[in-house]
Amino acid sequence: MSTAQTAFLKGHGTENDFVILPDHDGLMELSPAAVARLCDRRAGIGADGVLRVVRSAAHPEARAMADEAEWFMDYRNSDGSIAEMCGNGVRVFARYLQRAGLVQEGDVAVATRAGVRRVHIAKAGPDGTPGAVTVAMGRAALPGGDVTVAVGPRSWPARNVNMGNPHAVLFVDDLADAGNLYDAPEVAPAAAYPDGTNVEFVADRGPRHVAMRVHERGSGETRSCGTGACAVMVATARRDGLDPAVVGHPVTYTVDVPGGRLVIGELPDGTVEMTGPAVIVAEGRFDTAWLTAS
Numbered sequence: 660m661s662t663a664q665t666a667f668l669k670g671h672g673t674e675n676d677f678v679i680l681p682d683h684d685g686l687m688e689l690s691p692a693a694v695a696r697l698c699d700r701r702a703g704i705g706a707d708g709v710l711r712v713v714r715s716a717a718h719p720e721a722r723a724m725a726d727e728a729e730w731f732m733d734y735r736n737s738d739g740s741i742a743e744m745c746g747n748g749v750r751v752f753a754r755y756l757q758r759a760g761l762v763q764e765g766d767v768a769v770a771t772r773a774g775v776r777r778v779h780i781a782k783a784g785p786d787g788t789p790g791a792v793t794v795a796m797g798r799a800a801l802p803g804g805d806v807t808v809a810v811g812p813r814s815w816p817a818r819n820v821n822m823g824n825p826h827a828v829l830f831v832d833d834l835a836d837a838g839n840l841y842d843a844p845e846v847a848p849a850a851a852y853p854d855g856t857n858v859e860f861v862a863d864r865g866p867r868h869v870a871m872r873v874h875e876r877g878s879g880e881t882r883s884c885g886t887g888a889c890a891v892m893v894a895t896a897r898r899d900g901l902d903p904a905v906v907g908h909p910v911t912y913t914v915d916v917p918g919g920r921l922v923i924g925e926l927p928d929g930t931v932e933m934t935g936p937a938v939i940v941a942e943g944r945f946d947t948a949w950l951t952a953s
């Protein structure tokens with residue numbers, strides 16, 4: 660008797676890693692417990708989150724976007740919670756579509772809970788090195804209001820930046836000041852973030868060059884966060900007195916994350932674009948029953 664199996668892939672973007680579940684017709688039941696089991700780094704496959712690949716027409720949350728974007732990224736954090744958007748995830752998602760032969764190098768639109776995101780897959784190098792993947796992340800929203808982030812006895816003022824999902828961005832002299840970021844820092848007032856938030860600690864590295872560490876809502880400390888890096892870019896540009904809408908030209912920053920480097924630009928129309936690597940590292944199968952066994 661053969662055991663039912665489910666196909667998966669594993670990929671990452673600057674070491675923000677994902678289990679990818681191809682479920683093109685949207686038939687899979689994916690409970691929060693099943694996501695947490697997949698993402699478990701000891702008893703599961705291990706990842707910061709899950710990218711379920713579903714045809715937009717087959718998913719109730721994406722049906723309205725199906726004319727614009729054939730594929731929907733159903734993103735889940737490693738604790739099983741749902742997030743609106745994942746910047747590295749959408750780049751890795753595009754790489755999966757390319758590897759599966761569902762799209763070619765060039766432009767692809769991907770439906771997300773934060774709306775349609777346009778992704779560009781650059782040509783591979785002459786030696787076959789995969790090209791970088793760029794995503795137009797939409798405009799940052801800057802809700803304003805005073806926000807404070809505390810770690811133990813220390814606290815810092817933070818900037819509230821929304822990239823489709825929420826972020827609190829603050830500047831430190833030394834990234835070690837963030838301490839253990841597996842636990843969520845305290846963010847006040849709680850009313851600024853009714854659904855919780857991601858928190859980014861930022862240190863300067865040079866002109867238009869910063870480094871960051873992140874606590875991701877629903878995943879703990881990760882090696883990178885794409886929406887977080889975009890929020891950091893915008894918060895840093897405003898701190899530096901740079902608003903592309905005012906200066907009339909794009910503004911670009913390099914953002915180093917523990918898992919690599921992202922290049923992020925903001926255009927005069929407010930659109931934020933992020934470029935970086937996106938790779939698939941493995942492909943396999945697990946027993947379907949394992950996902951739901953108690």
Ligand SMILES: N[C@@H](CCC[C@H](N)C(=O)O)C(=O)O
Pocket residue numbers: 675708736741742743744745746747748824825857875876877878883884885886887
């Ligand atoms: N790693 C992601 C962000 C994933 C969602 C986040 N944890 C949230 O809950 O908002 C990225 O690359 O943007």
